[in-house]
Amino acid sequence: MPVISAPGTWTSPVSAAAAAAAGRGAQWLAAVGDALWWAEARPAESGRVALVRALPGGGTEDVLPAPWNVRNRVHEYGGRPWLAAGSVVVFTHWTDQRVYALAEGEVSPLTPEPATPQGVRYGDLRPGLDGEVWAVRERSTGPRRTDIARELVAIRLDGGGQRVLVEGHRFFTAPQLSPDGAHAAWLAWDHPAMPWDGTELFVAPVAGDGTFGAARVLAGGPEVAVCQLEWESPDQLLVLADPDGWWNLHRVGLDGATAHLAPVRQELGGPLWKLGWSWFTPLGGGGQFAVLAAGGLAVLDEHAGSVTPVDTKLTVWSSSGLVAVPGGVAGIAAGPQRESAVVQVDPATGKTVELTPQPDELAAMAAYLPEVQERVFTAADGSEIPAYVFPPANPEFAAPEGELPPWLVHVHGGPTGASAGALNLDISYFTSRGIGVVAVNYGGSTGYGRAFRERLREQWGVVDVQDCVTVAEALVAEGLADPARLAVRGGSAGGFTSAASITMTRTYAAATVHCPILDLTGWTAEGGETHDFESQYLVGLIGRYPETAPRYRERSPITHAGELARPVLFLQGAEDEICPPEQADRFVARLAGRGIPHAYLRFEGEQHGLRKAESIIAALEGELSFYGQVFGFVPPGVPVLELAR
8 A cells, every 4th residue: 555645755766866877868879880879978977978889799888988078069059079980080079179080099189279268169070071071160259158250161180270161151050061072061040040940051062172162052041941951862962941831851952953752740850959960861762761750750751752650669769860770770769668778770660679778777666657648738829738747656655635746847948949758757756756747848849830939939938938827727727736836947948937937927836947047138149148059049039139128128037036926946057158157146146135935056067957967966856855845845865955035
């Protein structure tokens, strides 16, 4: 019989340490000869990203020893950080942002040490002409975060320097060389557009000396976003673009001819937050392609004009590596009961082989994992609000009769992003202790077409806040959630929505705000409190500045700090260049002496999001202690978070 105990006091094998270990995730998967290689985040090694390869007999081995950290800061979110060029492995190193080569067991730099630390950064490494790697180069040109210049460059593999291939736009993806070496293609866009608003596909001839000729636009535009390109033949490209409002696969010829391979009202692409992300790969000819669709892996057949799901238990696939391999496709995928893993799948049968094993302790946690429910709620204007509901789950405990559990409304970042229904031990940490979680894909989220994204156009701080409130109140109306014990939590853009919700609505009793935007005026190019990539993001989300300056002030949570009447927990990376700690510092200072319970955990050595195991553990345990003090329960085995007033 289950023990009767108040939600929040339940014990669980889903520990904060287990959630931190789950951050050991694969990324940037690629084939090197007959083997699969990938980068691997390691929270236990202070967040270092290692480069590993699969061994023929099973298991993996490191390609690079510590302290090499295969990561870069291009756009601050980073881009493709490694490439095998023949027998040479080329990679970017986090500490100094330089490009290095591993050849015959020796590592040597290919780019010079910048005049200022991390002042020149490289990302989206691609094969170039013989003896070269092509990349996006990003240079700091002044004291402001937005003093940035970018070019496409060729880097010599013999350490003989680099040359500029293309300049003249604010943002680029690295050029890709056609199979015959005669042309190069890349994407570019400029402020104030974000890459999901509109990008242009450029192509240029490549001369014998490696210089590019005159470039011309083949696809895309101000209202069409191309998010991935691949050469199919010397005179044809495959691109994911959304001219009809959905990211679908198209063929584009050098002569300008285009073909829509399978028109479907599904998103087969996504927002290009990191340079080098991919959502499709050809399956050995015959007009079939592996694509990432709603619900996971699918096969697009251009002759049938169809997109058919592949029957696996893996519902969420990473966009940082989809690779055609003999007998199928390899990728990085997770499911409702499966942590993210490197897998190979036969698209015809769905047979799946995991190349990275599930953690041993996951089997012991199985009964404590929530049964995720995919739901659709209805907004006041009739719009649909997709959400994933994660109910409390613990076979050893039950709540006292008549006691409803607390619920957390989880707000994803972006805001041009989305929550998914895959296993997330950060969420299971709470649900296995009796606290429900609902992850809301509010208006503006990706995965539902351009029109759904456009619901947030100039409405950030309104539509997102109200959609989350609608879902929270629906759970209360259904008798699932305690109306007096609702909290909102989120990071980055989700931190903004959480802070806006706790300051400007009365739905929630508490909020956890992680690496947030709190002062919209500061988070502009003029305000200088964010990086270049997103410095004009708010033109679309709020309006042009300074023309709509009153709107910026009114929707900023910091404007309403004096009205805050509910407890709040702030989590912040001290080295965050995307949402710098100055804004959280100012907000917290305004709470001093006002009697509002609050805490501020500032993590040294962390950037945008937490990567170190000790930081992740401290944040989760601090958050649980915070809810316990607000909602009236004492979580066992968790240090008490000190709240200021």
